[in-house]
Amino acid sequence: MTRQEVPIVLAPTQDPASRLLAALFQRVGVMDLLEVERANGSMEAVVDRMLASIPGANVLDERVGPFYDTAGLRAWFKMSRQTLDAQARAGDVLCVMSGDNQRLYPSFQFDANGSLLPRLREVLAALDPGREALWGDAVWLNAPVDELDGLTPAQALRRRRGDEVVRLAQQAGAFRLG
Structure with a gap:
């Protein structure tokens, strides 16, 4: 049994x-x-x-949130590793690397049904076109912003305020590069 x-x-x-x-x-x-x-x-x-996957169980949860690993996302979305890697390279999915070189996917970018954060690719392209600071991008997406009435950019994207978030990402990206 x-x-x-x-x-x-x-x-x-x-x-x-x-x-x-x-x-x-x-x-x-x-x-x-x-x-x-x-x-x-x-x-x-x-x-x-x-x-x-439990908020608060990891030190980075306070800033970025819990994470999925590659196996967890592949099982959830029923996709190959290559497809998931391609989505991460394209900026459709945010993937950060752990200290021990494991791919981690912050859970804030998925809703309970697995829908991806709207306009994430556009925001990441404006914020970090060279994809050089993915941890910083994850933190930025989860930091409350006065211009968004105290919402985080991720929350604002879910509420269909993408134009405002893209504009703020462009400003933050220009500041980072400038």
């Missing part, structure tokens, strides 16, 4: 760790955990991936 029913019921509590574990236990009971472990290499790798 590869699937295990996990009949764990935890008493309601105000403790955030207990609430997290209770929600997790409810969901893993219907999963084939041996397959999950095999597909990810180890349970530690599963936990690392889970934590990477």
